[in-house]
Amino acid sequence: MVLNIDLVYVIEIIPELLKYLPITLYITIIAMLIAIVIGAILSIILVNKVPVLLQLARIYISFFRGTPVLVQLLMIYFGLPQIFPIFNELGAEAAAIIAFSLNTSSYLAEIFRAGIQSVDKGQAEAATSVGLSYPQAMQGIILPQAIRNAIPATGNMFIGLIKNSSLAFTIGVTELLAQGKLLASANLRFFEAYLAVGLIYWATTFLYSQLQGWYEKRISKAYIT
Amino acid sequence: MIKVSNLRKSFKDNLVLKDISFDVNEGDVVAIIGPSGSGKSTLLRCLNFLEKPDAGYIEIGGESVDVKRVNRAAVNKLRMQTSMVFQHYNLFKNKTVLENVSHALVVTKKMDRAHAKQKGRDLLNQVGILEKENHYPISLSGGQQQRVGIARALAVNPYAILFDEPTSSLDPEWVGEVLRVISKIAKNNKTMLIVTHEMNFAREIADKVIFMADGVIVEQGTPQEVFDNPKQERTKKFLENFNRNNDIKEDSFYPAGYVK
Structure with a gap:
């Protein structure tokens, strides 16, 4: 036989x-970049336990981690225009980028939070005690170490995103x-x-x-x- | 001068500082001693708002705050009056030894890099660790790290330096070198507050000793007054315990100065 x-x-x-492949990479990389920005903002909210924003961030993260990315994709591409007519203009590619970046950002938020909290608190206290402001301490001391600690897990998210981007075909990309x-x-x-x-x-x-x-x-x- | 009145701090239901008041004259070295859990470290950390006190008044080098009516700007000004040396050194792990000392000068005092580095090297030289200037903290011994911590605290040239048990987490072999560096700075008339379990060291360098227990200042005075003629029972008991532990240190596994 x-x-x-x-x-x-x-x-x-x-x-x-x-x-x-370029279109796959384009969707992946743009979504990743947006996800990093949103994830970073969310992680700052998580670390500092900013009232109200913290609760909103938790709901956001819980929703985007707890529902299938395909469902999110369909909601954004088909569902949003139904509620807000302005989204009728939204192309399939753009919808895919939005869905993937929102989804990925919810995971990155936790990864970045863990990265920041992996830098011992004593260093932040030392920075404060020699007169550095919070942004100065973050920028010069905490973030450089937090980013290094978060790189492996962030890379895994990127690999996941490359593969997940294939779901974009379901909405015609x-x-x-x-x-x-x-x-x-x-x-x-x-x-x-x-x-x-x-x-x-x-x-x-x-x-x-x-x-x-x-x-x-x-x-x-x-x-x- | 430093003036603290009715400073109060609690963690949840646990009242850790009960209306603490004391004064420190400019250039004085004050040793704060007492059993573990007496609130010594919390007191020090309240002075630069690493812990936010609940009530009281703090004045350091001309900047004063009433804890009840405080804003961020006032806290920042107060913080600029002190810098801290930590029990666990807390060096910036992503910075070299020299950068640890010079970083704050560049960022907060807007000093140009060359100048800041020069000042950093001077201070590293003072604490005897200039040869490690390009190393990262992770490669240093505890004693070396703590000396860098002291240089970092000196760099911003604050009104006073707060030492929070600077030798408590050191291996016994490194304690001496750190104490020697601190005594050397003390001779330069720098105002210093030192929380310590090293009684002999406290007696030797302090102008004033504060004995704390259970969140209150039990007794304060010159080293002779507190160590040789303590008036309060609580102080006597503490010192007796300390001396007993110290006497049997030959065959004890506790390091010298360990207070049980």
Whole structure:
């Protein structure tokens, strides 16, 4: 019996699929950047237990961590225009970016909070005692250490986001997976097409992991002489 | 001068400072002694608002606050009058030894970097650790870290320096070098408040000794008055305990100065 797999086809369609990698990366990177900004603001609220904002932040985090990202995506793309007509203008790509950044930010908020709290309180007290203001202490002493501590977990979120971005195909964004699906049904080569898509995701996350591994090694050497 | 009146602080239901009042003259070295849990460290931490007191009046080097009616600007001004040396050193781990000392000068006093570094080196030289200027704190011994902590506190040139048990977490072998550095600074007429369990050291360098127990000042006076002729029973008992522990230190596993 001969298996019905055409590995040559897998290789043949990879260049075709790679044309859509940029859109996947575009959605991922923009969403990540926005998520980092929102996550950082939320983490400051969590650390300082700012009244009212703290409760709102907790509800936000709980909601976006406790519901499927696909549901959030559909809510934002199909649901928002229904309530606010202005969102009719919202493109699928933009909706995907919004959904992914809100979702990721809720995880990053906790990661950043843990990063900040991993820097012992004594250093903040020492900064205060030599006259540094709170922003000065954060900027010069606490954040540089907190960021280093948060990098591994943040990197994992980024890898997760690369893969999650494939959900954007459900609302009609033609990214990597959507193109794979197209090729699959056009040539009735489902296994090969999805395998090729999978390989590209794998290679991308693998490359990124290598990069992060190298960077983590580099920063682990700092602060030691 | 430093003037503290009716300072009060509680943690939840636990009243830790019960209407503390005392004065310190400029240039004086004050040793604050007493059993663990007596509120010594809390008192020191209230003076620079690392703990916010509940009530009372604090005046340090011309800046004064009434705790009940205080705003952020007044707290900041008061904080500028002191700097602190911590039990656990609390050095900035992401800064080199030199940066630990010079950072605040650049950031808060807007001193240019070269000048700040020069001042930092002078101070590191004073505490005898200049050769480690480019090392990070993690690679230093406890005694070395604490000397950097002292240089950092001196750098901002405050009215007074607050020492919060500066040798309590040091290995016995490093205690001496840190105490020597503190005595050296004391000779420069710097106003200093030192919470310590090192009684011999306190007797030697202090102009005034404050004995605290259970959140109150039980007795204060010159080292001779407090150590040699204590008037209060509580003070006598504390010193007896201390001396007993000290006498048997040869075969005790407690380090010298440990108060049981």
